[in-house]
Amino acid sequence: MVYTKLAVETENGYVVAAINHPPANALGQKVLFDLNTLLDESLEDPEIRAIVLTGTGEKLFSAGADITEFDSVQAGDKPNQINPKIEGNDVFSKIENYPKPVIAAIQGSAYGGGTEISLACHFRILADTAKVALPEVKLGIMPGWGGTQRLPRLIGKTKALEMMLTGDPLSSAEAFSFGLVNKVVPASQVLAEAKALAARLAQGAPVAIRGILKAVTKGLETTIDEGIKIEDAASVVVSASEDAKEGPRAFLEKRKANFRGI
Secondary structure: OOOOOEEEEEOOOOEEEEEOOOOOOOEOHHHHHHHHHHHHHHHHOOOOOOEEEEEOOOOEEEOOEOHHHHHHHHHOOOOOOOOOOOOHHHHHHHHHOOOOOEEEEEOOEEEOHHHHHHHHOOEEEEEOOOEEEOOHHHHOOOOOOOHHHHHHHHHOHHHHHHHHHHOOOEEHHHHHHOOOOOEEEOHHHHHHHHHHHHHHHHOOOHHHHHHHHHHHHHHOOOOHHHHHHHHHHHHHHHHOOHHHHHHHHHHHOOOOOOOOOO
16 A cells, blocks of 8 residues: 555564654544555554554644644535545544554654544653643634543543643643653654564464453443453453463463464
């Protein structure tokens, strides 16, 4: 696949996709189309076991939705759109429910939809010089790509409301202290840190990782009793896999496990 708004590199066991839409890496229709295609193609490739999502340039991971598309999208104009229209919520939900880990390498500040897409990822690594914000209220609008739902689940209702109702950003230190990101590192190390995590995850058991991701993501949407049922169902599938046999065998034979994802 030739991507027009993503710079994609395939590494050993994972793929790195950088949003390439200068100057702000805005999440316009072409970016969303490329992201959606990347997710579909990576899902079908057993050699890809994780995805690192980042942005080109040093200052911005993504400034969010492409404001230049607002009028045409709202008016239903077709010339500047990919048909059919790609909905941001559909792409972000696909990331959140993806059966392979998705890591946001936030090398620059993230605003609006840029923050929202990172919230949908399973891991977030943030540059120490970067900020994250949902400033939509300052434009008279509101977060519309899952921010009102994912942010409170990650950092709690009180701080999430403060962020969204004031539009004020969090510093990297604040983002880490509130549990919004997994790690804060110097900007020059963000991508390397994300790649190291992706490489480590790529060595894991894909069936077990898929089961854990599903149990956690779906379980948080319901009661703990229903969540345990989801966990039990996933555990049955995982336990029946070849990987579940390979793990104990490798442990007893004192060697590295060769998980094949079957």
